Amino acid sequence: MLEISDLRAGYGRMAVLHGLDLTAMPGRPTVVMGANGVGKTTLCRAITGLIPVWSGGIRLDGHDITCLSPAQRVRRGIALVPEGRQVFPDMTVRDNLRLGAYLRGEPGPSDLEQVEALFPILADRRRQTAGLLSGGEQQMLALARALMSRPRLLILDEPSQGLAPKAVAQVAEAVQRISESGVAILLVEQNMTLAETVGEWAVVLQGGRAEVEGPASTVLKSGAVEASYLGH
Amino acid sequence: MKALRMAAVCLTALGLTMAHAAPALTDEILIGELHPLTGPASFYGIPESRGIQLAVEEINAAGGVRVGDQSQMLRLMTEDDHSTPTAGVAALKKLRAADVRFIIGPLGSGVAPALFPIIDRDSGVTQIVDGTIAEGVTNGRNIFRNQAAVSQYDLAVADLFRSKKYASVAMMTDRFHAGFMGTQPALSETLKSLNATVAAEEYYKLGDTDFSAAMTKLVSLQPEVLLIRGYPAEGALITRQARQLGYEGQVVWEMVSPPSTVLKNISATEMEGVYNCIPPTTEDYIALGQDKALAFDKAYQAKFGTTPGELSTLSYDAVYILKAAFEKAGSTENEAVNAALAAMRPEDVPQLISGYVAHQDGRLFDDVGQVNLRGAVSIWQGEGWVPVPDLAG
Amino acid sequence: MLDLFLQQTVNGLALGSTYALVALGLTLIFGVLLIPNFAHGEFYMVGAFLTYALVMAGLNFWLAMALGALAVIALGCLIDLVAFRPLRGAPPLSLMISALAASIILQQTATLIWTSEARTIPTPVTGVLRTPFFIVTWMQVVVMASLILSVAAIWAILNRTRLGLAIRATAQNHDAALLMGISMVQVRLATFAIGAALGAIAGALLGATFPIYPTMGVNPVLKAFVVLVLGGIGSLRGAVLGGLFLGLVEVMVAGYLSTELQDIGAFTLLVLVLLIRPQGFFGTAQVER
Numbered sequence: 038m039l040e041i042s043d044l045r046a047g048y049g050r051m052a053v054l055h056g057l058d059l060t061a062m063p064g065r066p067t068v069v070m071g072a073n074g075v076g077k078t079t080l081c082r083a084i085t086g087l088i089p090v091w092s093g094g095i096r097l098d099g100h101d102i103t104c105l106s107p108a109q110r111v112r113r114g115i116a117l118v119p120e121g122r123q124v125f126p127d128m129t130v131r132d133n134l135r136l137g138a139y140l141r142g143e144p145g146p147s148d149l150e151q152v153e154a155l156f157p158i159l160a161d162r163r164r165q166t167a168g169l170l171s172g173g174e175q176q177m178l179a180l181a182r183a184l185m186s187r188p189r190l191l192i193l194d195e196p197s198q199g200l201a202p203k204a205v206a207q208v209a210e211a212v213q214r215i216s217e218s219g220v221a222i223l224l225v226e227q228n229m230t231l232a233e234t235v236g237e238w239a240v241v242l243q244g245g246r247a248e249v250e251g252p253a254s255t256v257l258k259s260g261a262v263e264a265s266y267l268g269h
Numbered sequence: 270m271k272a273l274r275m276a277a278v279c280l281t282a283l284g285l286t287m288a289h290a291a292p293a294l295t296d297e298i299l300i301g302e303l304h305p306l307t308g309p310a311s312f313y314g315i316p317e318s319r320g321i322q323l324a325v326e327e328i329n330a331a332g333g334v335r336v337g338d339q340s341q342m343l344r345l346m347t348e349d350d351h352s353t354p355t356a357g358v359a360a361l362k363k364l365r366a367a368d369v370r371f372i373i374g375p376l377g378s379g380v381a382p383a384l385f386p387i388i389d390r391d392s393g394v395t396q397i398v399d400g401t402i403a404e405g406v407t408n409g410r411n412i413f414r415n416q417a418a419v420s421q422y423d424l425a426v427a428d429l430f431r432s433k434k435y436a437s438v439a440m441m442t443d444r445f446h447a448g449f450m451g452t453q454p455a456l457s458e459t460l461k462s463l464n465a466t467v468a469a470e471e472y473y474k475l476g477d478t479d480f481s482a483a484m485t486k487l488v489s490l491q492p493e494v495l496l497i498r499g500y501p502a503e504g505a506l507i508t509r510q511a512r513q514l515g516y517e518g519q520v521v522w523e524m525v526s527p528p529s530t531v532l533k534n535i536s537a538t539e540m541e542g543v544y545n546c547i548p549p550t551t552e553d554y555i556a557l558g559q560d561k562a563l564a565f566d567k568a569y570q571a572k573f574g575t576t577p578g579e580l581s582t583l584s585y586d587a588v589y590i591l592k593a594a595f596e597k598a599g600s601t602e603n604e605a606v607n608a609a610l611a612a613m614r615p616e617d618v619p620q621l622i623s624g625y626v627a628h629q630d631g632r633l634f635d636d637v638g639q640v641n642l643r644g645a646v647s648i649w650q651g652e653g654w655v656p657v658p659d660l661a662g
Numbered sequence: 663m664l665d666l667f668l669q670q671t672v673n674g675l676a677l678g679s680t681y682a683l684v685a686l687g688l689t690l691i692f693g694v695l696l697i698p699n700f701a702h703g704e705f706y707m708v709g710a711f712l713t714y715a716l717v718m719a720g721l722n723f724w725l726a727m728a729l730g731a732l733a734v735i736a737l738g739c740l741i742d743l744v745a746f747r748p749l750r751g752a753p754p755l756s757l758m759i760s761a762l763a764a765s766i767i768l769q770q771t772a773t774l775i776w777t778s779e780a781r782t783i784p785t786p787v788t789g790v791l792r793t794p795f796f797i798v799t800w801m802q803v804v805v806m807a808s809l810i811l812s813v814a815a816i817w818a819i820l821n822r823t824r825l826g827l828a829i830r831a832t833a834q835n836h837d838a839a840l841l842m843g844i845s846m847v848q849v850r851l852a853t854f855a856i857g858a859a860l861g862a863i864a865g866a867l868l869g870a871t872f873p874i875y876p877t878m879g880v881n882p883v884l885k886a887f888v889v890l891v892l893g894g895i896g897s898l899r900g901a902v903l904g905g906l907f908l909g910l911v912e913v914m915v916a917g918y919l920s921t922e923l924q925d926i927g928a929f930t931l932l933v934l935v936l937l938i939r940p941q942g943f944f945g946t947a948q949v950e951r
């Protein structure tokens with residue numbers, strides 16, 4: 038459903054992605070791995086339209102979306118759980134969730150019930166300010182917020198960052214359930230445990246390209262990931 | 270970067286509106302004028318500049334200036350001083366660089382003191398100040414002024430206090446007005462010597478809008494007179510706020526304040542009975558039906574499509590004073606022109622509109638180059654100022 | 663003595679509400695879009711002049727004010743379009759220079775149209791309210807009431823509408839707001855429209871109390887920036903309380919120390935607040951975004 042071909046993007050004059058190819062589809066959660074600064078977040082921002090693409094194409098269900106605004110991409114079913122969670126800190130949990138459904142108008146009670154069933158902690162914290170939640174709770178909120186737009190492709194940028202192992206396990210479980218419900222998953226991770234639990238397909242970024250690609254079970258054990266960290 | 274470039278373009282565009290000079294021809298006399306043509310003070314500066322243009326055109330149309338046995342035309346070079354000292358000094362340098370040796374201006378009481386030390390030491394230039402009323406900006410050698418000095422305004426204030434025997438006064442003075450600030454201590458002493466208690470001396474600045482703190486204090490002191498020294502927009506505002514807070518004493522203004530401006534800021538009823546102590550201005554001469562003033566008004570309106578400003582006639586007079594000096598001196602050398610100015614008598618310049626009074630020795634300018642243009646008391650009645658001829662009553 | 667103090671307090675609150683009224687629009691635009699909009703003073707000035715022109719043409723003051731505000735809303739959106747939108751993502755200094763350029767151009771244009779002569783809009787409500795303890799003009803009461811109404815209106819827009827939700831989200835996290843599908847064009851338009859309308863209303867009301875002239879906006883905007891620093895940038899409550907506080911301090915300094923110290927008092931206060939509590943009384947420490 039998501040096909041990226043020969044993607045180039047960067048900041049100012051500095052190119053970060055130099056011709057990257059990648060696909061993602063429902064039923065085959067894809068993990069993207071790679072060293073710090075290799076351009077994983079840049080990739081997420083390019084797919085969601087937060088930064089412009091220099092060349093190459095991003096297609097969703099066969100339609101070119103390279104030139105669409107972020108809002109138009111959300112409308113077509115792309116949602117991002119950004120790096121560092123990026124919840125709206127001074128708003129209540131409920132308002133954060135309402136914003137997740139912004140393009141659909143006001144969320145119905147069933148939407149809220151659904152995400153609150155997935156993350157019971159959010160139901161208890163409905164009226165609390167998001168900035169006061171713990172890191173794990175904020176991650177749940179960011180995930181729940183992304184689900185409120187009813188995405189067909191969910192991108193997660195290092196959701197395990199700064200979380201305790203128990204919280205990482207919760208995230209893993211939630212992502213698996215979302216995947217099972219038919220949502221395509223693109224998971225950017227450096228946490229091996231999470232990558233192994235969730236991923237069925239793995240891509241290793243190096244030098245701004247997808248250097249190694251294959252079934253997660255083989256790629257993650259092949260040493261390609263470690264090699265990429267060492268810059269080979 | 271884009272923003273910087275854009276800002277630079279805008280600022281340059283604004284800068285381009287300034288005047289440009291061309292070199293002087295020998296059979297012309299180059300006269301430089303220095304007034305605020307942009308910014309808030311341009312409201313006073315532009316009508317002054319126009320008064321000068323009008324006089325120069327009249328003189329040239331009538332055959333120019335007779336210097337010795339030869340006629341010379343006047344040529345005008347206009348510079349904008351933005352009514353700030355820095356722009357004023359820069360404008361003066363520009364005029365001098367173009368070899369301008371006769372200068373009329375400036376208006377601002379901040380600008381004149383900045384120019385004074387430069388011109389005072391420059392024997393190659395003659396200046397007639399036609400705007401500011403600040404003290405100490407003339408020298409009687411090469412700097413003269415055909416506008417009143419603040420101390421002459423103050424004389425009218427003293428006349429008023431003497432005849433009305435006011436027992437107490439509070440003063441509100443624009444502290445950015447170098448002229449009024451300069452005579453504040455002397456005026457305060459004068460009023461005390463006339464047996465008036467000075468209950469308070471408060472200060473504000475041009476552009477201030479809230480005077481409630483000072484007015485509250487003032488109302489609690491209940492002085493017989495509230496004396497306001499500055500510009501009319503603030504004068505109107507202070508008068509209004511004092512009345513609103515319950516002040517019932519006499520309000521006295523000491524400021525150039527044409528009724529048209531006053532009425533844009535306060536209603537006629539609120540102004541009723543306010544005194545003003547200043548020399549007559551263009552509007553007053555026109556209202557008095559003086560022939561030369563009426564002719565000037567007509568010519569000005571025909572040329573510029575609006576009524577003249579209150580200082581327009583002073584600027585107009587300044588050009589004719591210079592012309593008379595060139596003709597008397599029979600030369601355009603600064604030294605000779607300066608001597609002619611120093612010796613000049615009011616009757617030597619029949620075109621003068623303003624009512625200059627000769628000094629005791631019969632001269633127009635005294636030893637420091639100051640004309641005698643004494644302040645007079647007028648009172649607001651109905652829609653404007655009316656002279657109060659007999660203060661003894 | 664005591665009634666003098668009460669009177670000075672009322673004076674201070676009246677002055678402070680004028681500061682708060684100007685600061686509201688400024689803090690909104692700064693808080694949501696991070697634009698230091700120096701041209702806010704010109705929204706204020708144009709609002710005052712348009713109201714003046716319409717009143718002089720025979721219109722009722724309130725109608726004139728409403729029409730003036732509508733025109734200034736259009737002006738605000740235009741300024742955003744030409745001065746700020748092309749600079750998205752540029753460093754704050756560029757935005758500031760652009761804002762100053764817009765402000766100068768508007769001032770000069772106004773000077774060409776209306777000249778620099780000072781004038782005052784005929785007051786829609788005249789007279790003075792005298793109580794045993796203090797005196798206040800009805801116009802000052804109107805200004806204070808307008809402040810309360812404006813705050814209530816902004817609060818309602820921000821907290822009770824979908825657009826308000828989007829505006830608040832943008833203020834808190836610009837990129838996350840984009841990811842929610844919020845249209846920045848809409849948020850920018852709405853923010854500038856509300857900010858400009860607030861500026862115009864302040865201009866019309868204060869132009870009926872104070873003289874209006876092309877550079878009348880410069881001082882109030884500087885004061886409003888002081889208010890923002892006092893109250894915390896982007897905080898509406900901070901703008902109101904900061905404005906009232908600044909008004910009180912200025913009047914007390916002028917009333918009990920010296921009129922010459924009135925402005926110095928304000929800026930001393932500013933420096934003190936910056937030293938002791940850089941984020942202002944009601945601001946949260948700024949997060950680098």
Ligand SMILES: Nc1ncnc2c1ncn2[C@@H]1O[C@H](COP(=O)(O)OP(=O)(O)O)[C@@H](O)[C@H]1O
Nearest residue numbers: 048049053071072073074075076077078079080
């Ligand atoms: N806003 C930005 N401006 C300029 N360079 C950036 C910006 N964000 C990231 N970079 C640079 O782009 C490269 C890729 O960054 P990023 O995509 O965040 O890497 P990753 O998420 O894989 O750690 C890095 O070299 C980083 O320094």
Ligand SMILES: [Mg+2]
Nearest residue numbers: 077078079120
């Ligand atoms: Mg990253």
